[in-house]
Every structure is written in C-alpha cells, then in structure tokens.
Amino acid sequence: MDFAQKLDTYGRPAWIALTVLGFMAWWPLGLAVLAFSIGSGRMGCRSRRDFSDWQERGRDAFRSAFGGNFRRGFRPSGNAAFDDYREETLRRLEDEEREFATFLDRLRQAKDKAEFDQFMTERRNRPAQERPEPVNGTDN
Template identity: 50%
Template sequence: MTTATAPVSSTSNPGWFAKTEGWLDARGKGAWIAAMVLGFVFFWPVGLALLFYLIWSKRMFNKSCSSRRMSRSMTSMRSTGNSAFDSYKADTLRRLEEEQNNFEAFLERLREAKDKAEFDQFMDERAKPASTEA
C-alpha cells in the first residue's frame, strides 16, 4: 500500500534568498544598488555576484518607480464608462489639485514671512552696535 504525499511547495515557505529578493524588490532599484555597493565594500565577490544577478535578471534596466507612478496617474484619468462617476472623479481631482496649489502657496507665504522676520531681526541686531557707538 502506497500513500501519495503532496510535494512541498517552495512558495509556501520561501528561503532566505527569496525573502531578501522580495524585500529588495519592494524597496526598488536603489535598494538593489545599495546592497551591491555594500557587497563590494564588505566582501567584493558578493558585490560582483549582485552586479551579475542584477544584469542577468534585468532588474538593472527595468522601469523606475517614477515611470510606474506616471502610468498609475494615467490610469486614474481613464474613463470608466460611467459618465456620472467620471464627472464626479474629474471634479474631485480638480478640487484636490486646487487645494494642493492653495496649500503650496500658503506654505510659500509662510516661508517668505519667516525669512523676512529673520532678516529684520538680523538687521535690528546689526543696528544695535552701530547705535551704541554713536
């Protein structure tokens, strides 16, 4: 009597290499490059192996995070087919962009006011020694 056992799936319990690869992929190309540089610094064969792996797996030449963000923003402007929802979405996005612009203008005014106050304080402190000498 033979019993059939299910093969152990490697995806249910990934090894340290797969976990590390997933962790680095989640953080993007910069994490891979940092790992490679650290590999060269601490033990050069590790850095060289990472460089070859990045080139072989084409991770070095695939799209960056900014292009993914751009494609995500392009899909947000795509029509859903429901004109009422599309109108609501367009109005909401326009309102949010307007609020963002207003907030950025407010922050700029705050920075200018702070800079002016600091400059005025500097000029007052500079004028004090001149008035005491006279």
C-alpha cells in the first residue's frame, strides 16, 4: 500500500495535516502537497464545471433571497393583473440596472482617459532639465 492510499484511508483531515506539516517543514513542500491533494480530488475539489455549478447555485440562492433575478424567485399570486404589473416592473428595473452598469463603465473609461490626458500634458510641459536623457543620444 503506497503512502497516498494510506492517507486516503484517514480521509481529508490526514491530507490537511500533511499539507500543514509540509508548509511548516519547507513551504515549497507544503505547496506541492496542497497542489497534489487539490488536483487529485482528495480535498473534495472536483473540477471547474463543478465549481461553476456551485457558483450558479449560490448565485440563484442569493437572487431568490435578495432579489437579483426576480422572475425565477416569485410564484404566481393568483391575481393576473398583479402578476403582469410585477413582471413589467421587474423587467424595467432589470433594464435600468443594465443601463446603470453601462453608464458606470463609460464613467470609469472617461475618468481613466482624463487622468491619462493630464499625465501626458504634464509630461509634455515639464522643463527640459527634468526630462530624462535619451538612451541613444538623439533627441526625439
């Protein structure tokens, strides 16, 4: 029976203990044990697909609890007029949320451009003695 199989009989706590001991002894050893235990699935981490499924489940739970994607979180009330009103209002709010996110992106880009333009202006207007010497000896 090899060492990994023996640790597998003790389960995840044994792998955690080995990882901690590896870090205490020499950090590259601990890092190697950690990478092996995660990569081989011994720590319960299976694959990226499983992680994305977990992420999606968490996102859905958050949305239903706090209202991100409202349509999936509500059951029909039995009143068709109210359900239509609610759907229309929630659709409008989701559209406004998307528009606001787009606005924030444009605002960030404008701020970045303004800062860059200010930097370039200051760089051009520096006195000649503060400018660095060209590497090849010619002036650009």
